[in-house]
Amino acid sequence: MYTRHAMAQSPRIHIDAASGVPAVRQIVDALRVFLVEGQLVAGDKLPSVRRVAVELGVHFNTVAEAYRQLAAEGWLDLKHGRGAVVVPRVAPDVTDGARNDSLRGRLRGLVAQLRAEGISADSIAEELRAIAKVVTRS
Amino acid sequence: MRLILCIVNVFIGALWYALPNMTRRELLFAVPVPPDFRQSRAGRHAIRMFRRTILAVVVVAACAVLLSPAGLLNATAAAAPFAILLAGGIGFRWQNRRLAPAAVQFTRPREAEMTTAADRLPWFAWFAGGPFVLLAAAAIWLYLHWDGIPARFGVHFGAGGQADRWAERSIKAVYGPLFLGTELCVWILLMALAGWFGSRRSRSRPVMLGGSIAVEYLLGLLFALIAVQAQLGIPVWVIAVSPWAILIPLIIVMTRKMSEPWEPMDPTPNECWKADILYYNPNDAALFVEKREGLGYTFNFANPWSWALLLGLALVVASAPFVMA
Numbered sequence: 001m002y003t004r005h006a007m008a009q010s011p012r013i014h015i016d017a018a019s020g021v022p023a024v025r026q027i028v029d030a031l032r033v034f035l036v037e038g039q040l041v042a043g044d045k046l047p048s049v050r051r052v053a054v055e056l057g058v059h060f061n062t063v064a065e066a067y068r069q070l071a072a073e074g075w076l077d078l079k080h081g082r083g084a085v086v087v088p089r090v091a092p093d094v095t096d097g098a099r100n101d102s103l104r105g106r107l108r109g110l111v112a113q114l115r116a117e118g119i120s121a122d123s124i125a126e127e128l129r130a131i132a133k134v135v136t137r138s
Numbered sequence: 139m140r141l142i143l144c145i146v147n148v149f150i151g152a153l154w155y156a157l158p159n160m161t162r163r164e165l166l167f168a169v170p171v172p173p174d175f176r177q178s179r180a181g182r183h184a185i186r187m188f189r190r191t192i193l194a195v196v197v198v199a200a201c202a203v204l205l206s207p208a209g210l211l212n213a214t215a216a217a218a219p220f221a222i223l224l225a226g227g228i229g230f231r232w233q234n235r236r237l238a239p240a241a242v243q244f245t246r247p248r249e250a251e252m253t254t255a256a257d258r259l260p261w262f263a264w265f266a267g268g269p270f271v272l273l274a275a276a277a278i279w280l281y282l283h284w285d286g287i288p289a290r291f292g293v294h295f296g297a298g299g300q301a302d303r304w305a306e307r308s309i310k311a312v313y314g315p316l317f318l319g320t321e322l323c324v325w326i327l328l329m330a331l332a333g334w335f336g337s338r339r340s341r342s343r344p345v346m347l348g349g350s351i352a353v354e355y356l357l358g359l360l361f362a363l364i365a366v367q368a369q370l371g372i373p374v375w376v377i378a379v380s381p382w383a384i385l386i387p388l389i390i391v392m393t394r395k396m397s398e399p400w401e402p403m404d405p406t407p408n409e410c411w412k413a414d415i416l417y418y419n420p421n422d423a424a425l426f427v428e429k430r431e432g433l434g435y436t437f438n439f440a441n442p443w444s445w446a447l448l449l450g451l452a453l454v455v456a457s458a459p460f461v462m463a
Contacts, residue, residue, distance in 0.1 A: 010253035017405065018245040034252065045254045053423035055250035055338050057406070060423050083254070 011039045015056050023058045027066035035075050035086065037134075046076070046084040139299045140211070142375050143203045147218050149382070151196030153389070154226035158185045160393045160433055164403045167233040168414035168431040169241050180240065184233045195225035212296050230431070234414055244405040248338070259334060260344050266330065266351045269323045269358025276362040277316050283369055287312060291368035293463055299374045305463040312365070314462030319361025321454045321461070326354045329447060333435055336425030336443065338404065345395045346426075346435050349388060356384040392433045404428045 013030035015023055034040040046052075049063045056063070067084045070076045074089045094102070107128075114124050158166060163173040166181055167188070175181045199218035206214040280287065292301025293311065305311035330350035337343055363377050406427055410419035417427050420440040429436045437444035 012249045014247040014249045016247040052250045056248050057422045059421045
């Protein structure tokens with residue numbers, strides 16, 4: 001879904017039409033990873049909807065919708081004529097109980113989906129541990 | 139002249155003959171196949187059948203041009219290349235249908251760089267101005283030598299190389315070819331720019347731009363020669379042969395460049411290819427995509443700009459009777 005490149009390079013999003021996941025979701029997920037990991041920071045401008053749509057082979061509306069979803073989450077500012085600009089975002093305040101329930105439910109859903117795709121439990125656990133290390137460092 | 143006509147026919151036939159080798163390894167008669175398919179029995183059989191068809195028609199066409207009576211030469215000269223093109227088209231489509239069951243769907247992720255850096259044209263894009271300089275130079279030369287232009291000169295030539303239509307010296311008759319040449323070069327330039335900015339970034343994209351600029355030079359040279367032909371007494375065969383001086387190296391270079399396995403094939407959906415030749419995908423924002431037959435790129439006909447560009451060409455062609463004598 002995404003790759004990390006050397007710091008001098010801009011991040012690149014990948015979408016796979018054969019994956020069965022809607023293109024708009026692949027774009028939103030990939031961009032959100034860059035935003036969370038700090039590869040895209042406040043003030044960064046995103047390329048035009050037209051350019052991204054041509055490169056990814058999707059309709060303009062697909063990219064526009066992805067940008068709109070990220071704007072609704074508070075990551076982007078979509079002022080007319082300025083394009084999409086990354087803005088500082090404060091994570092919404094969620095109570096511990098609700099957060100844990102939501103987190104656990106979503107992770108279990110993801111693990112189940114990965115298991116259904118044939119990925120072994122050991123591989124999933126290993127990846128989760130690796131991600132946990134990155135998350136605790138940041 | 140018969141020999142030149144014969145060579146032109148053989149050359150058209152040679153292009154058809156070489157067509158299976160002028161595409162990527164993953165394509166055969168516009169059908170997406172595994173890269174090693176063309177070495178398989180079915181692949182080799184399809185290529186062999188196609189080439190035999192072409193060879194037979196080229197031999198007949200060449201003999202017709204060489205042996206036809208003088209009275210039928212004009213008709214034969216017009217019919218021979220048409221017959222070769224038709225045979226090639228039918229043969230291609232025939233093999234395309236035969237190989238259709240072997241088609242595979244290219245799948246690979248597409249990527250987009252999240253940068254706002256300008257999508258700059260390569261340095262050689264400046265050469266696109268050359269043909270306009272050539273046409274302008276021809277216009278200036280004609281202006282300076284106006285008195286030397288014959289009062290009546292040939293504007294159309296038969297297969298024997300003899301003029302069969304004439305025009306009086308006038309602004310329209312003298313400068314007409316230059317106007318039309320300029321219109322065509324402007325259209326090619328627009329196509330080249332639309333191709334650059336309307337297609338996915340790839341290593342094939344500069345090749346396409348370079349090829350478009352070369353075609354621009356071909357047209358600029360051709361129409362400049364036509365314009366000064368009467369004044370300089372340039373033989374018709376020189377005008378007939380000169381475009382090939384650009385076309386042949388262009389085909390060779392583009393074939394080598396485009397068939398290099400430097401990038402995987404663009405994974406355009408098979409179902410969006412009509413007859414495996416016309417691409418129509420409303421869900422793809424690209425205006426141009428890599429062709430599945432021959433060299434270069436083709437329109438995404440679901441993009442309205444493709445129709446605007448074709449309308450532009452139709453207007454250029456329609457303007458010919460108005461700008462030329």
